[in-house]
Amino acid sequence: MQELKNRIKQLMEENVAQRALGWKKGEFGYDAQAAFFESTDELDDFVYNGFCGANLSKYMIEACKKEGRTIICLKPCDTYSFNQLLKEHRIQREKAYIIGVGCKGTLDISKIKANGIEGIVDIEGADMFSSENLLKIKTVYGDHELAYSDALLERCNCCKGKEHMIFDEIIGESADTVSADRFEQIEKIEQLTSIEKFEFFRNELSKCIRCNACRNACPACNCRKCVFDSDKFDSAQKANSDSFEEKMFHIIRAFHVAGRCTDCGECSRVCPQNIPLHLFNRKFIKDINMLYGDFSAGSNCEENCPLTSYSFDDAEPGKI
Amino acid sequence: MPMNSTESFAPKIVAFCCNWCSYAGADLAGSSRLAYPADVKIIKVPCSCRVNPMFILRAFEKGADGVIICGCHPGDCHYSTGNYYARRRMTLLFSMLEYIGIEKDRVRVEWVSAAEAVKFSETMNSFVLQIKNLGENVRLGDLRCKS
Numbered sequence: 001m002q003e004l005k006n007r008i009k010q011l012m013e014e015n016v017a018q019r020a021l022g023w024k025k026g027e028f029g030y031d032a033q034a035a036f037f038e039s040t041d042e043l044d045d046f047v048y049n050g051f052c053g054a055n056l057s058k059y060m061i062e063a064c065k066k067e068g069r070t071i072i073c074l075k076p077c078d079t080y081s082f083n084q085l086l087k088e089h090r091i092q093r094e095k096a097y098i099i100g101v102g103c104k105g106t107l108d109i110s111k112i113k114a115n116g117i118e119g120i121v122d123i124e125g126a127d128m129f130s131s132e133n134l135l136k137i138k139t140v141y142g143d144h145e146l147a148y149s150d151a152l153l154e155r156c157n158c159c160k161g162k163e164h165m166i167f168d169e170i171i172g173e174s175a176d177t178v179s180a181d182r183f184e185q186i187e188k189i190e191q192l193t194s195i196e197k198f199e200f201f202r203n204e205l206s207k208c209i210r211c212n213a214c215r216n217a218c219p220a221c222n223c224r225k226c227v228f229d230s231d232k233f234d235s236a237q238k239a240n241s242d243s244f245e246e247k248m249f250h251i252i253r254a255f256h257v258a259g260r261c262t263d264c265g266e267c268s269r270v271c272p273q274n275i276p277l278h279l280f281n282r283k284f285i286k287d288i289n290m291l292y293g294d295f296s297a298g299s300n301c302e303e304n305c306p307l308t309s310y311s312f313d314d315a316e317p318g319k320i
Numbered sequence: 321m322p323m324n325s326t327e328s329f330a331p332k333i334v335a336f337c338c339n340w341c342s343y344a345g346a347d348l349a350g351s352s353r354l355a356y357p358a359d360v361k362i363i364k365v366p367c368s369c370r371v372n373p374m375f376i377l378r379a380f381e382k383g384a385d386g387v388i389i390c391g392c393h394p395g396d397c398h399y400s401t402g403n404y405y406a407r408r409r410m411t412l413l414f415s416m417l418e419y420i421g422i423e424k425d426r427v428r429v430e431w432v433s434a435a436e437a438v439k440f441s442e443t444m445n446s447f448v449l450q451i452k453n454l455g456e457n458v459r460l461g462d463l464r465c466k467s
Contacts, residue, residue, distance in 0.1 A: 190419065198421025198459055227374070248377045251416060255373050258412055280416070287415050292408070307412075310404035312394065317410035317429040 001048045001127060004101060004171050008071055009040050017097045018068030021059055023052040029122050030109045034059055036070075048073065050107035050126040053153060055264050057081035058219040060091045072096050075103040076174055077155075079165040080262035080298030081219035086166075087301045088260070090222055100164035102172025104128055105149070105156035110274065112137065112151050117144050129172045149177070155265030155278065158182030165299055182263070183286050185279065205247055207273040214267035214277050220257035220297075227252070254280035259288060259307040262298040291315050331385040331451040333360045335444070336375065337432075338368045340398035342390030344434035349441045356444035360388075367391065368429075369402035373413045376427065380460040386426045386451035388443070393431040403431070422460060425450055 008020045024035035025047040032047050034054040055078045063070040074082055079100065085091045107126060112135070119140035125132055125148065135151060137144040158181065162174030189197060215221045215228070228249065254261075254277075263285060267277040288295055291314070292306040337343040343364050349356060365371055368391025376387050389410060391403045410429050418424040428450075430443045 192421075194418075194421050194423060196421070197419065201420045247420065248374070248381060251377065251420065252374055255413065255416070283416060283419050284412060287412055291411065307405070307408055310401065310408055312404075314404065314407050315411055317407060318414045318424055318427065320411065320415060 001129060003129070004048055004073070004099070005043055005046050007099065007169075007171060008037075008046070008073075009043055011071055011097065012040050012043075016069065017071045019063070019066070020046075020071040020073075021056050021063055022046050022071075022073045023048060023054065023056075028120065030107075030112075030120065030126075036063070048101060048128055050105065050128060050148065050151075051109065051123075052128075053106040053266075053269055055081055055217075055219055055266050057085055057091075058217070058222065060085065060096060061222060064091050064095045069095055069097055071099060073099050073101045074164065074167070075101055075106075076162050076164050077103075077160050077262070077264055079167065080160065080296070081264050082298070083165050083301055084260055084262055084298035085219060085222070087298075088222075098167045098169075100167035100170040102128060102170070102174045103162070104131075104173075104175040105152045105159070105177040107135075107148070107151045108153040108269075111153075112146060115144075115146060117146070149179075152177060153265065153269060154276075155263075155269065160263070160296075182282060185276075186282050186286050189279065201247065204275050205250055207275055208250070209273060210249070211272060213270045213272060215253060217266040217270040218253075218257065218261075219264060219266065220260045220262070221253070227256075250277065250280055254284060257281065258284040259295070259305045260297050261285065262296075287320075291320065329452055329456065331359050331448060331456075332383055333357075333386045333388065333448060333451060334379040334384045335360050335362045336365050336368070336371045336387070336389045337362050338370075338391040338398075338403075339364055339366050341392035341396065341434050342368075342430075342432040342440065345390070345432045345436050345440040348434065348437035352437045354437055354441040356441040357448040359448055360444050367397065367399055367402040367406075369399075369406040369409070371406060371410075373409065376413065380422075380426075380457060383457075385454070385457040386428075386447060388428045388430060388447050390430050390432045390440070390443070393433055396433060423454055425454055426457065 011017055020037040023032040024045045026032050030051045032051045034056055037043050056072055057078050060072055086093055117137055120137060122138040124136040125134050133148045135146045135148055156177045157179045159177045162176055164170060261281045265278050271277055288306045295306050337346055346362055368389055371389050379387050394403055397403045414424055414427050428447055432440050
C-alpha cells in the first residue's frame with residue numbers, strides 16, 4: 001500500500017495529475033470509502049486493502065467535470081466499468097491517469113460478522129499486496145482468526161480475472177480467486193417451479209427499503225435523470241409501494257443496464273438489506289451470452305452492445 | 321372476487337399494436353367482420369419497439385391478465401429495424417419474467433401485417449383462451465386497482 005501511496009504522491013508532485021481518486025480509511029478499518037484527494041497532505045488517509053470494494057469508475061464522471069487530470073485507482077474488475085463508461089462517452093480518457101492496482105479479492109464484512117465475530121476494533125492482514133491468507137481480527141471480546149479466502153465477497157468467488165483491461169501503469173500483483181461458477185445460482189433458480197421462483201423473489205425483494213443504493217453505486221446507472229425520480233412513478237418511495245412495485249423497480253433497473261452491466265457486483269455489495277441483486281443482472285448476462293453470443297461488457301470499447309444491435313435470425317420472444 | 325369458472329371470467333388483455341401493420345390489421349379484421357373478443361384492449365404505438373418494458377409491467381400492475389405485443393413482420397418495419405430491437409428486448413424481458421416466477425403464457429409477441437386480418441383475429445382468440453385457462457392474474461395485480 002505504501003508503494004501505491006508514494007507513487008500517487010509523486011505523480012501529484014510532478015503535476016501529472018491534480019487530484020487522486022482512491023479510498024479513504026473509515027472509522028473502523030473495515031469501512032473504507034471512496035474519496036477524492038485534492039492535495040498530497042490529504043493522502044495520509046489513503047488506504048488500499050481488502051475492504052476497498054468500491055468501484056471508483058463512476059466517480060470519474062464527477063472528476064471529468066473538474067479542471068485537470070485525475071489519478072484513478074482501478075482493480076481489474078473495475079476497469080470493465082471504466083471501459084463501458086468510456087464507450088458511452090460519459091467520461092474522457094485524457095482526464096484520467098489510471099493506476100491499475102493489484103487485487104487478491106475484496107472482503108465482505110457481513111461474512112466476517114456471520115462467524116459470530118462481534119465488537120470488531122481492528123482487522124489486520126487485509127492488505128492487498130501481502131500474500132498472507134490470514135485475517136487477525138481484534139474485538140472487544142478477544143482476538144479471532146479467519147482465512148482471507150473465507151471472507152471474500154460473493155463477486156470475488158466468480159472473479160472475472162486478474163487482467164486490467166485499461167491502465168497507464170500497474171502496481172501490485174493480482175491473484176485468481178475463482179472458486180465458483182457465476183451462473184450456478186441462476187441455473188438453480190431456473191430449475192424451480194413457477195410458484196417457488198415467485199416466492200423466492202418475493203421473499204428477497206420485500207426486504208427492499210428503496211434506499212436507491214444499488215442505483216447510486218452502479219457504474220452503468222448513470223443517466224442524468226432517472227425514470228425512478230419521476231413523481232409520476234409510484235415506486236419513487238417505499239411508502240406508497242405495494243408488493244409488485246418493488247419487483248418492478250428491480251426488473252426495470254436490471255433491464256436498463258442489460259448488455260451494459262459488467263457484473264461488477266456493486267449492487268449486491270452496497271445493499272443494506274443484503275438482497276442478492278446480481279441475480280437479476282446475471283440472468284440477463286446469461287441469456288445474452290446464450291442467445292446473442294458471448295459478450296462481456298467493458299472488455300473493449302468497440303464491440304456493439306447486444307441490445308443496440310440485432311441479427312435477422314434472432315430467437316423469437318417467449319420461444320426459449 | 322376470484323372467479324374460477326372460465327366461462328364467467330372476463331380477462332383484461334392489453335394489446336400493443338404498431339400503427340403501421342398490426343393496428344391496420346385490426347382495422348381490416350373489423351371491416352371484414354372477423355370476430356375477436358372484446359376483452360382485448362388495443363393501445364396503438366408508433367412501432368413495436370416503442371413498447372417500453374415498463375409498459376408491460378405497468379399493465380400487469382394495474383390489473384391486466386395478459387399482454388400481447390403486435391408488430392410488423394421482421395423485415396417489414398416501417399422504420400426498417402424497429403421490430404428487430406423489440407424482438408431482442410422482449411426475448412430478454414419474457415425470459416426474466418419467467419425467471420422471477422410469472423407465467424410466461426401471460427405475455428406474447430406476434431407479428432401481424434396490415435393484410436393479415438385473419439391472423440389478427442385468430443391470434444386474439446387463441447390468446448384470450450390461453451389467458452382464460454390461466455385464470456386471473458393474482459400474482460401481479462396491484463390490489464389497489466382491483467374493484
